[in-house]
Amino acid sequence: MAASDLPHDTALEHLRIIRTLMERASIYRAVSATAALCGGVIGLAVAAWGIMRPPSPQVFLAAWIGVLCVSGVANLFLLMRESQEKGQPFITDGLRMALRAVVPPLLTGGVLGVSLIAFRQQMELAALVWILCYGLALQGTVSFAPRSIIHLARAFLIAGQVLTVLWLWKGWPGMVSPPVALASLYMGLTFGLFHIIYGVAVFLSQPRELVASSSPR
Amino acid sequence: MIDFSQLDRVIHEKSRLSIMTLLASRSPWSFQELKSELSMSDGNLITHLRTLTKEGYVRELKTVANDSGRPMTQYEITGAGSSAFRAYVKVLEAIVQQSRPK
Numbered sequence: 001m002a003a004s005d006l007p008h009d010t011a012l013e014h015l016r017i018i019r020t021l022m023e024r025a026s027i028y029r030a031v032s033a034t035a036a037l038c039g040g041v042i043g044l045a046v047a048a049w050g051i052m053r054p055p056s057p058q059v060f061l062a063a064w065i066g067v068l069c070v071s072g073v074a075n076l077f078l079l080m081r082e083s084q085e086k087g088q089p090f091i092t093d094g095l096r097m098a099l100r101a102v103v104p105p106l107l108t109g110g111v112l113g114v115s116l117i118a119f120r121q122q123m124e125l126a127a128l129v130w131i132l133c134y135g136l137a138l139q140g141t142v143s144f145a146p147r148s149i150i151h152l153a154r155a156f157l158i159a160g161q162v163l164t165v166l167w168l169w170k171g172w173p174g175m176v177s178p179p180v181a182l183a184s185l186y187m188g189l190t191f192g193l194f195h196i197i198y199g200v201a202v203f204l205s206q207p208r209e210l211v212a213s214s215s216p217r
Numbered sequence: 218m219i220d221f222s223q224l225d226r227v228i229h230e231k232s233r234l235s236i237m238t239l240l241a242s243r244s245p246w247s248f249q250e251l252k253s254e255l256s257m258s259d260g261n262l263i264t265h266l267r268t269l270t271k272e273g274y275v276r277e278l279k280t281v282a283n284d285s286g287r288p289m290t291q292y293e294i295t296g297a298g299s300s301a302f303r304a305y306v307k308v309l310e311a312i313v314q315q316s317r318p319k
Contacts, residue, residue: 011312017231018238018306025242025254 028094028144030102031152032078037199039071040192047188054181061117064130064187094144101140109133123183124167131190132160148205152198159190227272228305232257233265237274237294241302244293245278251292266292274298 046063049055055063083090112133113126135156142150163186171182228237235255239246246254252262269275275298278291294302 008312011309014229014231014234015306015309015313017235018309021235021238021254022242025239027243 027146028092028098028141029146029149030079030095030098030141031138031149031198032075032082033148033199033202035071035075035078036195036202038074039067040195040197040199042070043067043195044188044192047184047192050184051181051188054178054184057117057121057123057180060123060180060183061114067191097144098141102137105133105137105140109137121179123180124186127183127186128160128164128167131156131163131186134191135160148198148202151201152194155194155197156190159194163189223304223308225301225305227268227274228301230265232261233269234305236262236265236269236292237298237302237305240275240292240294241299245280245291246293247289247291269298274301 046067050060050063079095080090083092109130109132113130116122116126116129135153138145138149138153138156142153145153167182228234232255236251239251239254248262248266251257251266252259255262257265266275266277270277273295275292276295278293280289280291281287282289
């Protein structure tokens with residue numbers, strides 16, 4: 001095609017292709033692997049303590065809010081450092097997209113979970129709500145997240161659904177009591193273990209480049 | 218007045234434009250990823266990638282798959298490719314800008 005024949009519509013169509021593909025290709029990792037690993041280890045420790053020495057509902061709530069704050073601050077710090085190392089701004093379209101996707105389910109889960117513990121002493125249900133809402137928050141980023149986040153989202157959603165059914169059906173597992181110990185078990189299995197597996201998997205999946213062959217112009 | 222001769226004919230073809238757009242967004246992409254994102258056949262994709270490689274816009278990387286340890290081919294955009302792509306988009310924007318009703 002002669003370039004001089006290029007009509008306005010073709011230019012628009014090509015710009016549309018570029019925009020659509022660029023949006024689809026953009027990848028943003030909202031959960032730093034290092035922060036996930038740290039948060040997972042702390043989460044697992046807090047869960048083990050909650051199972052062995054079951055605390056009061058208030059202490060349980062305070063402990064997990066603490067884990068959330070430490071992990072959240074570490075995540076923000078590491079994402080910020082990563083942006084600096086790449087010479088990119090911290091506030092990017094990717095971060096905005098991620099916030100738009102994760103904030104509503106996280107807020108909903110937070111309010112529901114805290115209310116269930118504060119007003120009803122329903123620790124197990126609160127833990128299940130947190131697991132499911134966190135899974136939904138991660139699921140909201142699947143259109144621009146790397147595969148590891150998608151797997152993490154699925155793991156939280158599947159675990160949350162299975163544990164909910166088991167808990168409503170048989171109060172599973174019956175040998176774990178009181179309720180705060182069972183809630184700690186749920187939290188340790190998901191927020192602790194899943195984040196550790198995610199962090200390790202991301203580190204192990206760094207690409208190993210052998211040869212770079214180029215065809216100079 | 219827009220100088221239409223500035224439009225890069227190598228990038229102007231729709232499939233090659235799509236490949237260049239993906240590679241300009243992030244690099245590298247494996248052959249399979251490009252194929253699935255663009256829904257192109259193996260033969261079609263390899264032909265366009267060869268054209269872009271020959272032009273010096275794209276380079277091939279030989280890597281090893283993480284899971285199987287097997288050799289894998291990935292593609293990334295070169296410096297020349299990036300400049301050509303940016304110039305191409307600039308001309309397109311100029312065309313649209315000029316024909317916009319005032």
